[in-house]
Amino acid sequence: MKSYTQKNIVEIEKDISTPVLNIILDGKKLSIREIMSVARSDFKVSFSKEKRIYDWMKKSYDAMMNDVKEGIPVYGTNTGYGARAKHILNNGTVQQRIEWGKKLSEGIAHVDITTGPELPLDITKAGILIRINMLMGGVSGIKTQDLEIYRSILNTQIIPVVNQYGGVGASGDLHHNGRVLSAARQLPGVRATLKNGEVKDAATALKNAGIPALKLDPKAGLAFVNGDNFSTAAATILAVDTLRALIISQVVEAMMIEVLKGTNRSFHPILSFIRPHSGQDEASSLFRYLLKDSKLIFDEMKGPKLRPPGMKVQDGYSLRCLAQYNGVNFEKIKSILDTITINANSVSDNPVWVPPEKTTPGEKSWQWVSGGNFIAMHMVEAIDSLRKIMTQIVKVNDRHLARLIDTNENNGLPPNLSDKKAITQSSFKGVQVHSGMLEVYSSLLSIPVSTFFGTHEEGNQDITSHALTSAIIGMENLRLTRYSIAQNLLSVAQAVDLRGGKKYLSPKTRPVYELIRNKVRYVDVERPLANDIEVLYDSIIDGSL
Numbered sequence: 001m002k003s004y005t006q007k008n009i010v011e012i013e014k015d016i017s018t019p020v021l022n023i024i025l026d027g028k029k030l031s032i033r034e035i036m037s038v039a040r041s042d043f044k045v046s047f048s049k050e051k052r053i054y055d056w057m058k059k060s061y062d063a064m065m066n067d068v069k070e071g072i073p074v075y076g077t078n079t080g081y082g083a084r085a086k087h088i089l090n091n092g093t094v095q096q097r098i099e100w101g102k103k104l105s106e107g108i109a110h111v112d113i114t115t116g117p118e119l120p121l122d123i124t125k126a127g128i129l130i131r132i133n134m135l136m137g138g139v140s141g142i143k144t145q146d147l148e149i150y151r152s153i154l155n156t157q158i159i160p161v162v163n164q165y166g167g168v169g170a171s172g173d174l175h176h177n178g179r180v181l182s183a184a185r186q187l188p189g190v191r192a193t194l195k196n197g198e199v200k201d202a203a204t205a206l207k208n209a210g211i212p213a214l215k216l217d218p219k220a221g222l223a224f225v226n227g228d229n230f231s232t233a234a235a236t237i238l239a240v241d242t243l244r245a246l247i248i249s250q251v252v253e254a255m256m257i258e259v260l261k262g263t264n265r266s267f268h269p270i271l272s273f274i275r276p277h278s279g280q281d282e283a284s285s286l287f288r289y290l291l292k293d294s295k296l297i298f299d300e301m302k303g304p305k306l307r308p309p310g311m312k313v314q315d316g317y318s319l320r321c322l323a324q325y326n327g328v329n330f331e332k333i334k335s336i337l338d339t340i341t342i343n344a345n346s347v348s349d350n351p352v353w354v355p356p357e358k359t360t361p362g363e364k365s366w367q368w369v370s371g372g373n374f375i376a377m378h379m380v381e382a383i384d385s386l387r388k389i390m391t392q393i394v395k396v397n398d399r400h401l402a403r404l405i406d407t408n409e410n411n412g413l414p415p416n417l418s419d420k421k422a423i424t425q426s427s428f429k430g431v432q433v434h435s436g437m438l439e440v441y442s443s444l445l446s447i448p449v450s451t452f453f454g455t456h457e458e459g460n461q462d463i464t465s466h467a468l469t470s471a472i473i474g475m476e477n478l479r480l481t482r483y484s485i486a487q488n489l490l491s492v493a494q495a496v497d498l499r500g501g502k503k504y505l506s507p508k509t510r511p512v513y514e515l516i517r518n519k520v521r522y523v524d525v526e527r528p529l530a531n532d533i534e535v536l537y538d539s540i541i542d543g544s545l
Contacts, residue, residue, distance in 0.1 A: 139354070
């Protein structure tokens with residue numbers, strides 16, 4: 001797959017937004033676009049017919065079962081879990097050993113503990129999809145028939161209700177995967193959301209759909225829960241939504257430059273030539289495109305112009321440095337999407353069995369390996385970075401709003417963007433104060449999670465990722481970011497009208513102004529503005545922007 005770093009952010013967004021009708025899982029080529037197609041557009045998935053996949057799956061399963069039959073201690077297969085790995089059940093006849101292995105596999109139900117608010121449905125669907133894809137690596141010792149049951153759950157849109165709290169992102173997303181496994185086994189007490197939005201008993205819904213209950217062989221229980229697929233799913237959803245917020249923000253920022261009578265010379269190509277960061281160059285180019293033919297800016301691309309008395313000879317940082325500020329985030333979001341893609345196409349599980357193509361010199365094939373591919377460190381770092389990007393959007397929005405309402409900084413706009421009819425001359429003061437609350441709250445929500453962890457599970461899990469904890473915080477920070485963008489959309493449209501209307505805007509930013517005015521009206525006298533902000537917030541979520 002082509003790296004996201006080789007594309008610009010608009011191309012990436014267009015690609016991700018184009019649904020994939022034929023999604024074929026092979027453990028290697030699952031794309032962000034395909035994940036989003038399942039998560040938000042409900043497209044069905046099928047399995048690759050590649051012989052190597054099924055050959056590896058069968059041989060790893062046979063090797064696992066042979067280990068159990070021979071009484072070879074294999075972690076999580078005929079032993080207890082985590083710190084209980086010294087609890088080995090490999091005595092008796094071959095049949096008794098197999099039965100012990102099955103009971104141990106069924107005993108993984110103890111991790112099915114998620115509480116609190118429900119995870120968004122798109123994250124849960126993406127999590128199931130990615131788990132299937134990860135297990136198609138073929139080295140986890142499970143049967144194809146088991147994956148068929150998971151695929152049927154996904155394709156019939158009987159999606160288990162998974163809650164947010166639980167799990168530390170160490171042995172994968174144990175608790176969240178445990179809930180899906182309980183549903184697949186049709187255990188009592190699990191609820192599922194149906195395609196029509198109804199929430200019903202999962203076991204009943206699956207039986208009615210003709211989907212058999214999953215019967216666990218040795219190792220299978222661990223294989224289905226011991227991966228970071230929910231963390232990967234959450235990172236995917238947050239990355240896509242953050243990318244869209246970045247794009248919308250860049251357009252709003254261009255409009256801010258217009259209404260504040262900023263210059264386009266801050267985006268002169270020489271600046272990116274002498275400091276050639278790819279993100280800075282892309283952001284600068286995009287600003288030049290967005291500001292082209294604007295009648296509000298100081299058009300100084302051909303050379304500096306004299307400014308009127310009392311106006312600064314250069315713009316403040318939150319205008320002049322936007323290409324440098326945004327450019328870093330352009331680069332980061334692309335790198336994050338590449339990292340997510342690698343993770344979604346990796347085997348996140350423990351233990352695994354070694355095929356002959358991957359043995360070390362002198363090693364016999366199909367022996368088991370115990371490792372840590374389940375720890376969600378790449379995902380927590382990705383999500384921590386996404387939360388930081390969100391907060392940086394909120395902060396620059398706050399700075400722009402502060403400039404807009406301040407007659408010392410807004411180059412001729414009235415106080416607080418107030419019409420002459422507004423007796424208080426404070427029409428947008430409440431919006432700007434609200435922005436300050438969002439900025440402080442968002443700053444708290446960008447604190448990294450990856451450095452916060454304790455020792456859990458009898459000392460076994462003594463380094464952890466807490467990737468889903470970061471994701472829970474990320475969902476809240478994304479909400480704030482969207483509100484921050486929404487209030488700045490409202491404010492910049494007001495400023496456009498106070499400058500004389502849309503005819504002075506760049507043709508590239510004018511459609512955004514028109515969309516705003518189709519949804520909310522100009523503020524002539526003081527009135528509550530919360531509903532206007534909510535309407536524009538919804539337009540960010542529904543994709544109309």
